[in-house]
Amino acid sequence: MNDNQSHLTSGLLKTLTISVNKNNGSCYFSEALYHASIK
Secondary structure, eight states: OHHHHHHHHHHHHHHHHHHHHGGGOHHHHHHHHHHHHHO
């Protein structure tokens, strides 16, 4: 349950980070997707 919770939290943090930095351009979004696909 702890592992699931931390996984969910990290997922939410990634989503929030992408949303916040969306104003910086689509390059950041693409980079985030790239890193997410590696993990």
